[in-house]
Structure formats: C-alpha cells, structure tokens
Amino acid sequence: MAAVDALAFAGLEGQIIPASKHKASGAAAVNGNAAADNAPAGSASLEAAAQEGNKDARSGSSRSSSTYPTMAARQALFYEGIEQVDEVEAAVQGSIPDWLAGSLVMNGGGDYTPMRHLFDGYGLLSKVRLEGGRAWGSQRYIDTKALKAYRHNGQVVANEFATPPGSLWAYMQQALAPFAALFPGLLPKSIAPTIPPMTDNACVNVLTVGSAAAAATKQQRNSTNTSGFGIAAASSNDTSRSNGSTQQQQRALQLLAITEDLFGSYLVDPASLQTVKQVQYPDRLPCIMQSPHPALQSDGSLLNFSRTFPFGGSHVYLQGRTTLAREEVAFVPDRHWLAPAWMHDFASTDRHAVLLEHPLYLDFLGMVGGWDNDAAWMKWRPEEGVRVHVVTLDGSKPVRTFTTPAFAYVHIGNAFESADGSMLHVDLGVFEDAQILNDLKLQVLRHGPEQGRQVSPCSYMRLDVPLDCTGPLRLPGPKPLVADAAAKHVDFVDYFNVHPALKGRSYRYVYSTCAVRPTHINNGLAKTDLATQEVKVWHSPGGVTGEPHFIPHPSAAAAAAAAAAADGTAAAAEDAGVVVSQCVDSQGRAFLLVLDAASWSELGRAVLPYSTPYRIHGVWVPSEGAA
Structure with missing residues (x-):
C-alpha cells in the first residue's frame, strides 16, 4: 500500500506546499508498511534517519540532528511558560472542519525553571477553542499552594x-x-x-466533572441508544442528585486538574481557566497518593485507586462525577509494606479493574533527599516480576492475583473482555525496564543530538489475563501487537487514545505519540491498525508532538456507537473523524494539529502567537450543542 501524502505548512501565512517539495521543515506522513520506493519524497529522509537511529535505540549511537527537537523547540518546551489569560485568535493554516466545535484543554508543567524532571513543572492549563473553522488560545497557571x-x-x-x-x-x-x-x-x-505539607501541584491530567457535563452526555447517549458512547451521564447512585449547596455550586461544567498526590486536585473554570478551589473529598477514603488517570465508566461514575503507605496498599473506588464522593470497592495490599510500587495508570472495563504492580519501588529517602537511584529516585527489582491484580467491581469475586516476568509501564492503552468472557485483554506500552524515568530528566531533555541519547524503547503489547479463575497463577508476559515496530517507527509509543465508544471494548485502531529516531522524546503521531498491523506516522522534523485525541465525525458517531453496542466494534466508522494534538514545531511555535483520522493526512493547524511548554494529558470538551 502506498504511503499517504501529507501537506506541509510553511510560515504563518498558511501556504500549502506538497511534502515532496518541502523536505526540511515540513510534515511527512508515512505508512509503516509501505516500501521505500512507494513512499513520498518527503518521507525518504525520514526513513533513512530512522534506520540510522534504530542502530542503537538505547545508547543513541547515531547523532543525526534531523529528527531531534531543535534548540528553539526545547527552549519553548522545558523552561518557563507565560500566561495568556485572555483568549487570542490563532492563525489557521490549511482548514479546520466546521463541524469540529469544542476545546482541547491540556495540563502539564508550566514553569520548569527550578525543576529536575518532566513531571515536576508547576501546573499550567492550556486551551485551544475551535468554532466555525477558527481557533482561539489561552493558558493559565493553576493557583496552587506549591x-x-x-x-x-x-x-x-x-x-x-x-x-x-x-x-x-x-x-x-x-x-x-x-x-x-x-x-x-x-x-x-x-x-x-x-506552604503545603506535601505538594499540591496538579500538573498531570485534567478531566470534566459536574452535573452539566453528565447531563450533556446523557443527551448524547440517549440519541445514540448506547451506554458505551462518549462521556457518560451521571451514575444513578450519585448523591449529587440530592438538594443542597453542593449541587448548586457544581451544577455547571467544571474541569478537575489532578496529579498523583493527595492534595493535588483543583476545580477550574473551563471558560477562563481560573482556579476555583482545591478539592476536599467528601469522604474518609484512605489516600496519600492517587492515580491521575480516573477511568470513565459507562454509568457515568469514575473508577480510580488511591494509595496508602507504609503498611498499606491500593484502595480501588468508584467516584461520583458531580459530588466527587468516593466509595471503596476493593483493597489490594502492597507486596512490600515499606516500599510500595509506583503505579501511574491502570486498566479497566465496566466490570473489572486491573492493577499492574511492576517491580519499581518508592525509595522515600531518595525522594526526600532528591538522590538518584535506578530510575529517578526509585528502585528497580526485576527479579520480583510483576503482580497482576484483577478486581471484580461488583464484589462478586475476590481479588485475583497473577504474576508475570518483569516489565515496566507508564500508560495503559485499552482493555476489554473476550467474547466468551473468559479472558481480559490489557493493551499497554511496555518497557524492558524503568530507564524511561531517567530519560525524562530535564538535564537530558534540554539537550539534543549533542548528547546522542535516545528515548528508551516502548512497544504496544497485550497481556492476556484469565477471568475464569481456573488457570495458573503464573502468566506469560505481554506479547507485541505490531511486528517490526522499529521499522514502522513505533518502537517507542505513549499517550494512547482510542474511539470514545470503544474504551473498555474490543477495538481496531489506537492513536499514540511515537518516536521517529534518532530522538530523545516523542516527535511523531502514529495510527496503528491492530487488525492488519499497518502503521501510519505523522512527523515534523525538529518538533515535538502531544497526546492525540480522537474526535468522531457527527455523522459517524451514532453509527459507531450502535455498532459498539451491537457487537463490541465500531466497524468501518471507527476512524471516521479527526485526531487533534497540541504540538511544537522546529521554530518553537505552539500549534494545534488536526489530522484526518482515516487517511492520517494533515487537514490544518492553528498556530498560537505564544509558546506552550510540554503538555502531558488533557481532555476534549465539546461545545454546547456540538455532536
């Protein structure tokens, strides 16, 4: 199959030039299965650079600078971001579909000046609002005590x-x-x-909460006649339905900015990005840390887990989306009471939660003192393997624990149950070890090809977990979902996203960031077809890409949701829509990229008149009345 031609946009005037005529600074889309002689001219140099970079992904023996982020990009990403409180219009290059109405809100560090690690910058929310083919941007620091x-x-x-x-x-x-x-x-x-007793720097993720968000989604769900599409409505047992001041205060849509620490949860106004207040959870669920990746269930509740230590473990809970009250459904004790494992994310379906306790352990002395260890300040103990905890959310079965050979992970892509209900498939990004935490130190990221360092390989893999409770407790490790990942530029993938109707269900396409080597951080966007193992990659030399967000086309949304409800797939409509991603180009300019999800070609971009630091996670917030 021939590679997909992309459009390269040069300059703020929005001039459109075919990629074959703009190799140096333009974008190139590459089909991972295409032969080199079938690729467009703009991707030939990309293939050569990637082949050279793949010689040694861990040591970075190739020092070609063509695919590393430029100094201008690194200056914009890893130092200090400036607030843009008032919305300002962005320059649109190409075209943004008129039907695409809403805002991409991203969280991440804003001021990295005094920091050592990518996960440390003081939280700053950035927003790009789209309407009628136009775009506006703003960004604002979260008003934390830290x-x-x-x-x-x-x-x-x-x-x-x-x-x-x-x-x-x-x-x-x-x-x-x-x-x-x-x-x-x-x-x-x-x-x-x-002065907070521990940091309240809510710099990792952001999601929508409040009864208005639930009500809007309930209308969307009713129009599609499925419980699996989009952002679900409020749970029927959410106490927010009762009268009182809490209901009045949180009636409108709000943003919840969160991090891993107990105090790092803040409500934010979605229009102005002004901090509303620090969240005080209305319950007594034990919590010192929490996952910054709550999973939205089809009944509208949030599923997550908190951590207690020492002599503690993981408290799996369901949470109302309006009151934010939490109710524990299971407790999983830590393997080592004095040294819990670091677990950033987890897998979930409507019936199960899966906690992956990989052998990466917190070293509290290292954390307090800022001392380097195996991975940042944590200890890596591969001889202990991974513990896989399966939690049945209705409490009908006890927690089931399996073990696998050692691997490390940061983010989960998706999870779903087999058709006969006997197996749970967990798809995730798998590292051989935990060196990725060292790769993300700012002293590494602020430099480029002069250090010759490359980001650690991470492949998209599937872990099969039996649900019948009759199989062995020892499981084989995850298996790759894509062959020849390095040749297809997906031997480093992260920030996974799937069709919203298929979260927790069988699916075909996964969208992610990727690395066109040599590079020390994500510089591409990948669409991976799990049925054919075909991979399409969008890449802009010298730039950095952000977390992709798939937004279904209004005309295809209902069809996809109906298919998901009927047979667990979205059929041909699964990639009917666009993918948006907040990126930085080789000149350090921030822009919102809009890709056609089916062809993986660039439709347009909105170039912002200010710089934006590295973005971590975010949420797409549809405009009122948008499909």
Missing part, C-alpha cells in the same frame, strides 16, 4: 516528583507546615498559609 510558595520564596519548597526543596530552610518549612495551624508562631505569618 506555586505560591515557590514564587514567595524564590525556590522549591514542597517536594515534587523528582525535585526536592531548594534549601535546608525550605525542607524545614515543609516539615513544619502541618503544625502551623496549631502553633501560629511556628512559621512567619507571611509564608505559613502558602
């Missing part, structure tokens, strides 16, 4: 993921913060209110 303390003191005060406080006095301030309310003179009055 950010206030940093700005007041001129140094980091609260421990971030891999960045410790900036001085002994800063350590003391954080240690004394929990006692400041009891002993008013313990800390200077000017700083005591701003």
Whole structure:
C-alpha cells in the first residue's frame, strides 16, 4: 500500500506546499508498511534517519540532528511558560472542519525553571477553542499552594516528583507546615498559609466533572441508544442528585486538574481557566497518593485507586462525577509494606479493574533527599516480576492475583473482555525496564543530538489475563501487537487514545505519540491498525508532538456507537473523524494539529502567537450543542 501524502505548512501565512517539495521543515506522513520506493519524497529522509537511529535505540549511537527537537523547540518546551489569560485568535493554516466545535484543554508543567524532571513543572492549563473553522488560545497557571510558595520564596519548597526543596530552610518549612495551624508562631505569618505539607501541584491530567457535563452526555447517549458512547451521564447512585449547596455550586461544567498526590486536585473554570478551589473529598477514603488517570465508566461514575503507605496498599473506588464522593470497592495490599510500587495508570472495563504492580519501588529517602537511584529516585527489582491484580467491581469475586516476568509501564492503552468472557485483554506500552524515568530528566531533555541519547524503547503489547479463575497463577508476559515496530517507527509509543465508544471494548485502531529516531522524546503521531498491523506516522522534523485525541465525525458517531453496542466494534466508522494534538514545531511555535483520522493526512493547524511548554494529558470538551 502506498504511503499517504501529507501537506506541509510553511510560515504563518498558511501556504500549502506538497511534502515532496518541502523536505526540511515540513510534515511527512508515512505508512509503516509501505516500501521505500512507494513512499513520498518527503518521507525518504525520514526513513533513512530512522534506520540510522534504530542502530542503537538505547545508547543513541547515531547523532543525526534531523529528527531531534531543535534548540528553539526545547527552549519553548522545558523552561518557563507565560500566561495568556485572555483568549487570542490563532492563525489557521490549511482548514479546520466546521463541524469540529469544542476545546482541547491540556495540563502539564508550566514553569520548569527550578525543576529536575518532566513531571515536576508547576501546573499550567492550556486551551485551544475551535468554532466555525477558527481557533482561539489561552493558558493559565493553576493557583496552587506549591506555586505560591515557590514564587514567595524564590525556590522549591514542597517536594515534587523528582525535585526536592531548594534549601535546608525550605525542607524545614515543609516539615513544619502541618503544625502551623496549631502553633501560629511556628512559621512567619507571611509564608505559613502558602506552604503545603506535601505538594499540591496538579500538573498531570485534567478531566470534566459536574452535573452539566453528565447531563450533556446523557443527551448524547440517549440519541445514540448506547451506554458505551462518549462521556457518560451521571451514575444513578450519585448523591449529587440530592438538594443542597453542593449541587448548586457544581451544577455547571467544571474541569478537575489532578496529579498523583493527595492534595493535588483543583476545580477550574473551563471558560477562563481560573482556579476555583482545591478539592476536599467528601469522604474518609484512605489516600496519600492517587492515580491521575480516573477511568470513565459507562454509568457515568469514575473508577480510580488511591494509595496508602507504609503498611498499606491500593484502595480501588468508584467516584461520583458531580459530588466527587468516593466509595471503596476493593483493597489490594502492597507486596512490600515499606516500599510500595509506583503505579501511574491502570486498566479497566465496566466490570473489572486491573492493577499492574511492576517491580519499581518508592525509595522515600531518595525522594526526600532528591538522590538518584535506578530510575529517578526509585528502585528497580526485576527479579520480583510483576503482580497482576484483577478486581471484580461488583464484589462478586475476590481479588485475583497473577504474576508475570518483569516489565515496566507508564500508560495503559485499552482493555476489554473476550467474547466468551473468559479472558481480559490489557493493551499497554511496555518497557524492558524503568530507564524511561531517567530519560525524562530535564538535564537530558534540554539537550539534543549533542548528547546522542535516545528515548528508551516502548512497544504496544497485550497481556492476556484469565477471568475464569481456573488457570495458573503464573502468566506469560505481554506479547507485541505490531511486528517490526522499529521499522514502522513505533518502537517507542505513549499517550494512547482510542474511539470514545470503544474504551473498555474490543477495538481496531489506537492513536499514540511515537518516536521517529534518532530522538530523545516523542516527535511523531502514529495510527496503528491492530487488525492488519499497518502503521501510519505523522512527523515534523525538529518538533515535538502531544497526546492525540480522537474526535468522531457527527455523522459517524451514532453509527459507531450502535455498532459498539451491537457487537463490541465500531466497524468501518471507527476512524471516521479527526485526531487533534497540541504540538511544537522546529521554530518553537505552539500549534494545534488536526489530522484526518482515516487517511492520517494533515487537514490544518492553528498556530498560537505564544509558546506552550510540554503538555502531558488533557481532555476534549465539546461545545454546547456540538455532536
């Protein structure tokens, strides 16, 4: 099959030039199965660079700079982002479909100046709003205590993921913060209110909450006659239906910005991106850490897990989308009570949750002191393998635990049950070890080809877990879903996304970021066909790509949802729509990319008049009345 031709956009004027005539700075779309002589001219250099880069993905023996992010891109991504409080119109190049109405809201670090790791920057929300083929952008810092303390003191005060406080006095301030309310003179009055006992830097993810979000989705679900399509309505047992001030305060759509730490949850106004308040959960569920990846169930509730330690474990819970009240459904004790595993994400369907306890363990002394260990400040113990915990959400079965050979992971792509209900398939990005956490140190990311370092390989794989509880407790490891991943530019994939109707269901296409090597971070977007193993890659030399979000076309949405309800697939309509991604080009300019999901060709982009730091996770928020 011939590769798909893409359009390359040059300059702010929006001039459209065929990729074959603009090899150096334009975008190129590449079909992973196409022969080199069938590829467009713009992808020939990409293939050569990738083949050279694949010689040694871990050591980075090739130092070609053509596919690394440029210095301008790295300056924009890994230092300090400037607020753009008022919406400003973006320059549209190409065309954005008129039916595409809504906002892509992304979370991630905004100020990386004092930080050591990609997961540490002070949270900044960025939004690109689309309507009638036009685009507007804005971005704003989340008003956290950690950010206030940093700005007041001129140094980091609260421990971030891999960045410790900036001085002994800063350590003391954080240690004394929990006692400041009891002993008013313990800390200077000017700083005591701003110091959190642990970081509340909500810099990882953002999702929609509130009864308005649920009501809008309920209407969408009713129009498609399926419980599996889109963002689901509020759960019937969500206590938000009761009268009271809570219902009035949260009636409108709101954004919830979250991170892994207990205090790092903030409500944000979706129109202005202004911080509303820090979330205080109306329950007593034990929680020191939480996954920043709540899973939306078809009944409208959120599924997630919190962590307690030492002598604790994982508390799996369901959460109302309006009140945010949590109800525990299962508890999974840690393998090592004094050293819990770091688990960023988990797999889920409407009936099951799967926790993957890989052998990457928290070292609290390393965290507090900021000391390097096997992977950032954590310990990697591959000889212990992975524990796979299967939780039945209705409580009808006890937690079932399996073991597999060691692997590491960060993000789950999707999970679904086999047609006969005997097997649960978990699709995820699999690393050989946990070196990815070292790859994401800012001292690595701020440099490019001069270091010759490359991002660790990560392949999309499937772990098969039996549900009949009669099989062996020892399972084989995950198996690759794509052959020749390196040749297809998907030997590093991350930030997975699927059709919203097929989350927790059988599916065909997965969208992700990828690495066109040599590079030390994601610089491409991939569409992988799991039925044929065909891969299509979009790549812009010198730039960096963000998390992809698939948005179904209105005319195909109902058909896809009906097919999903009937047989668990979206049939031919599964890729009818667009994929949007917030990216940075080789000149350091931020832009929202719009790809046709079927052909993987570029339809257009909205170039923002300000820079945007590296984005991590986000959410597509449809406009009111949009399909």
